[in-house]
Amino acid sequence: LLQQIQSHYPDAREDSKSVYKAGDKNPLKTFHDLPMAIRRYKDKGANFTKLSRFYVDTAFFYAHDEQEELVADPFTAVPVVPGASASFFNHSIKRNQLPVFNPRNCTGCGDCFVHCPHSALPPIVIGFEQLLKTAANIATSKGKLILKFSPVIKNLAKLAGKFIKEKDVENAQDILIPAFENLSTQMKWDGEKLEILRTEFNAILDEIGAMPMAITDTFYKLPRLISKDNGELFSLAINPSACTGCSICAQVCEEEALSMQTKDEKRESEIKHQFAIWEKLPDTSGETINRLYHDKDYSSLSALFLSRNYYMTMTGASNSELHNPYKILLHVITATAEAVVQPKIISQLKSLDKLIHDLSEQIHKKLSSALPKDNFEELSKSLRKANGEINTVEEMVQDMSAAGHDHYIDSVDLSRKVDLVEDLKKIKWTLTEGPTGVGRSRYGFLLGGAQSMDWAREFPANHFSNPLVIHWSGSAPQQSLGLFYGHLRHTIEYVKKMRQAVLEIKDGYDPETNFKEISALDWDQLTIEEKKYIPPILLIAERSDLNQGGWNDLNKLLAGNYPIKVILMDHMASSVKSSLAEINQTFSGLLSVMSTKNAFVFQGGMGDSEHLFSGLMDGMDKPFPALFNLYATKMDKHNNANLSWSLYASLVLNSRAFPSLRYDPSINGSFLSGAIELEGNRNKFKDWVEEELNVGNDDTISYKVSWADWAFTQKQWREKFEAIELKNDVILLTDFLQLDQRARKSVIPAILRGVAEGVKYYTVSPEVVEISETVLSNWNTIQELAGLRTEFPLKLKEEVEKKLQSRYLKAEAELKRKYDEQLKNQEAAQAEIMRQKLKDKLLSLSLMANRKVKS
Ligand code: SF4
Numbered sequence: 001l002l003q004q005i006q007s008h009y010p011d012a013r014e015d016s017k018s019v020y021k022a023g024d025k026n027p028l029k030t031f032h033d034l035p036m037a038i039r040r041y042k043d044k045g046a047n048f049t050k051l052s053r054f055y056v057d058t059a060f061f062y063a064h065d066e067q068e069e070l071v072a073d074p075f076t077a078v079p080v081v082p083g084a085s086a087s088f089f090n091h092s093i094k095r096n097q098l099p100v101f102n103p104r105n106c107t108g109c110g111d112c113f114v115h116c117p118h119s120a121l122p123p124i125v126i127g128f129e130q131l132l133k134t135a136a137n138i139a140t141s142k143g144k145l146i147l148k149f150s151p152v153i154k155n156l157a158k159l160a161g162k163f164i165k166e167k168d169v170e171n172a173q174d175i176l177i178p179a180f181e182n183l184s185t186q187m188k189w190d191g192e193k194l195e196i197l198r199t200e201f202n203a204i205l206d207e208i209g210a211m212p213m214a215i216t217d218t219f220y221k222l223p224r225l226i227s228k229d230n231g232e233l234f235s236l237a238i239n240p241s242a243c244t245g246c247s248i249c250a251q252v253c254e255e256e257a258l259s260m261q262t263k264d265e266k267r268e269s270e271i272k273h274q275f276a277i278w279e280k281l282p283d284t285s286g287e288t289i290n291r292l293y294h295d296k297d298y299s300s301l302s303a304l305f306l307s308r309n310y311y312m313t314m315t316g317a318s319n320s321e322l323h324n325p326y327k328i329l330l331h332v333i334t335a336t337a338e339a340v341v342q343p344k345i346i347s348q349l350k351s352l353d354k355l356i357h358d359l360s361e362q363i364h365k366k367l368s369s370a371l372p373k374d375n376f377e378e379l380s381k382s383l384r385k386a387n388g389e390i391n392t393v394e395e396m397v398q399d400m401s402a403a404g405h406d407h408y409i410d411s412v413d414l415s416r417k418v419d420l421v422e423d424l425k426k427i428k429w430t431l432t433e434g435p436t437g438v439g440r441s442r443y444g445f446l447l448g449g450a451q452s453m454d455w456a457r458e459f460p461a462n463h464f465s466n467p468l469v470i471h472w473s474g475s476a477p478q479q480s481l482g483l484f485y486g487h488l489r490h491t492i493e494y495v496k497k498m499r500q501a502v503l504e505i506k507d508g509y510d511p512e513t514n515f516k517e518i519s520a521l522d523w524d525q526l527t528i529e530e531k532k533y534i535p536p537i538l539l540i541a542e543r544s545d546l547n548q549g550g551w552n553d554l555n556k557l558l559a560g561n562y563p564i565k566v567i568l569m570d571h572m573a574s575s576v577k578s579s580l581a582e583i584n585q586t587f588s589g590l591l592s593v594m595s596t597k598n599a600f601v602f603q604g605g606m607g608d609s610e611h612l613f614s615g616l617m618d619g620m621d622k623p624f625p626a627l628f629n630l631y632a633t634k635m636d637k638h639n640n641a642n643l644s645w646s647l648y649a650s651l652v653l654n655s656r657a658f659p660s661l662r663y664d665p666s667i668n669g670s671f672l673s674g675a676i677e678l679e680g681n682r683n684k685f686k687d688w689v690e691e692e693l694n695v696g697n698d699d700t701i702s703y704k705v706s707w708a709d710w711a712f713t714q715k716q717w718r719e720k721f722e723a724i725e726l727k728n729d730v731i732l733l734t735d736f737l738q739l740d741q742r743a744r745k746s747v748i749p750a751i752l753r754g755v756a757e758g759v760k761y762y763t764v765s766p767e768v769v770e771i772s773e774t775v776l777s778n779w780n781t782i783q784e785l786a787g788l789r790t791e792f793p794l795k796l797k798e799e800v801e802k803k804l805q806s807r808y809l810k811a812e813a814e815l816k817r818k819y820d821e822q823l824k825n826q827e828a829a830q831a832e833i834m835r836q837k838l839k840d841k842l843l844s845l846s847l848m849a850n851r852k853v854k855s
């Protein structure tokens, strides 16, 4: 891209200067009024690639509704928007209310920050010491003197834990003030010393004292059971420009630790201040994240989002709240992709560091061995010859050789090695810094399809921190393949250099033979480890954008070797006319991808976020293609747009409209059943999920949920249901589907709803019956494929179980025999020891008796 800009705008670097002159009202004047993305990213590189530049010359005018002021700029001439530019837009004017955090009720579960659609609720987990040190740094940066207090921070942090009275803790000062007073008594501070320390402590409190802090079991109490030095505080910050007051966070918080309140100036300035502090605090530690990630009682997604690295993979609010479920899902996808790729980059960097180190060592050794060790006469002559100029090592070595010094240097070999070290350093720079200062993006992604996710295409707001290509027309699969080839070309160049370095370090690189071999490297010859160096390409589209041709293109893409990850967002709320065809098309699409045994296939959604997370992590990590069909609620398609979208996510799963499915072709076995799992589904052996339905007066009844219950929630299907009084010929749809065609003629299929007065029945139309039957048949097919239904796998399972049991019994018998034998031997040995002891004792007694007799 940069090359393209440079070729189209050869003078861009010189001519593309800020339009603001000295004295102008420059939007970049006040650092704290800058959008967070500009503060966060390093903003290096050529002028026309800079985020700040894009803000000043383009986005600023959009953000302030002054488009007529736009100036001609390379950025506006190419269809490119830098990452995270959505954070330039301040949505504070539009909101009427703001969340209020009550730390006393908070458990730190993470539901709120995972479900915030605008990534406006970043969390932080921090220890006392770090909190105090950061506050001291902030105070110092504002010109306040923190000299005497710094050395006592450690002691104060240690003491802070002792004075926590959970019920009284609402913010940092509730913990720190009693701790300070106690420390001052313990240390017997008084007079001027106490005054200075108190002034400095107050300066620290000014910064972080009002920061809400929660004392939770997860972060504080449980870690302290292991060591009294452990225990961290939990807090939430609210991004003042991104929070739209949508109230999702308050809706999902079961502990009522978040509530919505009408906004006012005081609250606005509070959240601004707290967010500024959050930005300066260090990220939640890797250790804490890792601990929670492996804690089965803590949500893996929450653990991931505790790190701002992952939380900030998407930023900025949208103009409409309608697409919130899509944004939440995409946030999970981007964070997971980042989490999968980061360790691979770290591993590549480690390998690069080692190669650079080993090769540099070798170069040094070669150079030093080429120079004399004790006779410095010739060396000194050579240095004098340079006459003040710097002479190259090669010149010196040549002088030594001419003088009879017998260590020669192969300058061709040496300069090749030196160049190689430089190349390796450049690769490292590209990965860690690059022209933008933040290194190569972890993955690339392409938003395909004609209507896909309009909210993500609003110029100039880019919500993603990794490069995004928006593709309006033509074939997205081919485009994503093109992107992949671009990455592959670069990665193969890196791998070639790394492979050459491995040989050079052993002095085993022969340019004649190895060059040819290494230059011919392609994807198939890369090792599994090397394949991991290639950033995955995510192709994201709405499932409803795909026609049969689109599915065929996807099939071809997924039958290939490359790790292209196709993500379809499926709202499962199509029209009466098209639903059946779309359900069948998607189902056969998934089956045909599975039948190639080449791609990872996953279907799921936020209805089971743990399953979704593990499926995404697994599929993204595979060095081969993957297809994710993910459910995303389209609120405007449903009768009750105010209902929490997460309820729709559960219903679509439990009605079998969108069952969870995971297929991993790398699991060996000749049967698909070994590679397919349906763990994310409730009652996976049964046709339908049985739920307890509230029917008023605290009564519940057991009810089988079907696709009809899902259709009932949708605007387009509402007229296909009619309220009916319960009569003898009315039967539940799930029972109706068990009947043959003849029996069906004499009954009316219906679904029921629990209402305050009891139960209400609704008849279902033939279209609803037809699709419910199709959905059931598709579910039964998946069950069969997964080996949960047909007799054969069950028989096989029984056989395997029998075999295992007999093997176990044999092993148990053998173990018992060995144990008995060992016991017998031990008993015998013990008896022998006792016998020997007894014998010795008797012997000594008889000796004593003899002695007595003699005496
Ligand atoms: S959802 Fe509620 S309890 Fe859970 S972390 Fe958020 S505020 Fe705390």
Ligand code: SF4
Residues within 6 Å of the ligand: 098, 099, 115, 116, 117, 118, 119, 120, 121, 238, 242, 243, 244, 245, 246, 247, 248, 249, 250
């Ligand atoms: S109100 Fe909405 S935007 Fe604001 S923090 Fe809560 S979920 Fe996020």
